[in-house]
Structure formats: structure tokens, C-alpha cells
Amino acid sequence: MSNPLSNLKSAMNKTIFKEASFSKERRIAVREAIREKQNGNQLHSWKENTILAVLESLLHEPKQGYDISTNLFQKQELSFQGNEGQLYTLLHLLENKGILISKWIEEKKYYSLSSKGKKFLASYKEESPKHLITLKSLLEEASL
């Protein structure tokens, strides 16, 4: 017996690991846990149209949250109806991602488009679906 450890791999495979395998069910469980994490952290997955409606409402002038909400309502964009808090979450997220910038005027927070936000909006108007996807992924990523 020179070095019994040279047989360790086959020895363990034939004994302790013989019945051991990370089953398909276990893998599916991992996948489900990951999906749940995504959904849980995301709180709400916004539709692209909603995001674009928010950006569009800020195209010409800075607005406060309440005015954005009114503007969306006028445009028949009702995603935040009865759930206005979500609008502020989205605004916050867009600000974190550098798409919006904000300014406090007389204790009210006014949002406006950053140059990055303007670019996003412009590329959308060129009807480039690629940018739309990028925008959404950006948001999903930000909310993780």
C-alpha cells in the first residue's frame, strides 16, 4: 500500500457518493427560488408604456409627482390608479438610474429628464424596439 489516497476518488464514488445526485427536482427548486427573488424584490413590474408615459410627461417641463400622476391620468395611463405610491417608487428608481434628475423647490420635489433620459425617449420615438428592451432590463436590474 504505497498511497491508498490515490484510490480515494473511486472509493468514495463506490461508497458514500454512490446514491448521491443533485436531482432535477432540486434544480427546479433552485430556479423557482431565483424567480421568486426577482419578483419579490421587484415589487411591481412596470410596463414599458407606463415608463415611457412618465418620461414623456416630463419632456417639456419639470413636474412634481402629483402633476405627473394627473398627467398620466389624462393620458388614460391608469397603472398607478389607487396605487400612487408605486409611481414614487418608479420615479425614485429612474432617478437612481440617472434617467431623471430632481430638484427641491419650496419643499417640493420636481423631476425632469436627464440627458440620458432624453436619449432614451428619443430612441424610443425612432421606434427602435431594442432600446425599449434595454430600458426595461435596466429597471429590472435597478430594482434587484
Next chain:
Amino acid sequence: MNELEQLAKTDTFINDREAIIDQLMEEYSDSILYLVITYVKNQTTAEDLTQEIFIKCYEKLDQFKQQSSLKTWLYRIASNHCKDYLRSWHYRKISLNEKIWEYIPSKSTNVEEEVIAKSQESNLTNAVMALPIKYREVVFLHYYEELTLAEISKITTININTLKTRLKRAKEILKDTIEEAYDE
């Protein structure tokens, strides 16, 4: 594998990250399970922990830098996760109960089991599994996984000289245990 690492390194969106974890599971889930069994000595617990390890990888994927290979990174997460588990209050409470049972000799050992237990392979496996954790881990990674001491050092964050000493000591203990088993 390089392609996968490339993917992990670049800014990834959610679906890519999910795909990376899928591929990691495809390639390494059994190996990780074996590693975890070696640490915790219980298959069901090991399966639970392996599940948690892959979820942890998903959460930490952003932190993967290409200083190490994706495999080394995965093994390090696994090794740390097992050690955290073994240190946990839950484990120590459970294992104490099990240890009490180990001291009560079992009457039900049948002849067949005894024959299997005498086989060379079982002797070696049992001897390795009976090693204290700090020796068992390096023996497994070196002789089963065939990793170099440098790689093991990256996984365990233990320096190479310490690993060498442990490996030497582990071999001495194993030699004694196995010889004893043959003398019986």
C-alpha cells in the same frame, strides 16, 4: 467554460444570470453535492445546502471577478456555506443528539453490512470521513477533486504551508486508522 466566465464578468441582465446558474448546476451540481456531503456527512442536509449554495451564487454573481475561475469561486462559496452551517446553533444542537446515539452500540448490524464495511473502499472512505474537518477538507479537495494546493488555498483562504502541514498530518492519521482496520 471561458465563454461562461466571460458572460458572468460582463454586465448581465436577469435572464443571463439565470442561464449562468443553470449552466453551473449542469456542470457542477453533483461535484458540489459531494463536497458538501464531505463536510456535513448527511445526504439530505447536503442537498438542502447545495440548493442554498446555488441561490447564493445567483445573489453574488455581480461580485464575481475574474481573478479566480468560476469553478474556484463556486467552490469557495460552497466551502464557506458549509462551514457557516457547521458553526450554526442549529447544527450543533442536532449533532449533539446524534452523537449521543453513536455511543449506544447498535445490535442490528447484520452480516452483510459487516462484509461491506470490511471492504477496502469503505475502509478508506470511512477513515477519511472520520478525519477532523480541517484535514478532511484538504484531503478531499486534493485527492478527490485533484486540485493543486494553490487552488485549495484560494478556495479555503488557508495559506499553502498550512495546507501542506495538514495534508501530511492527515496522511499519518489515515495510515494508522487503515492499518488498524486491517489488523482487526
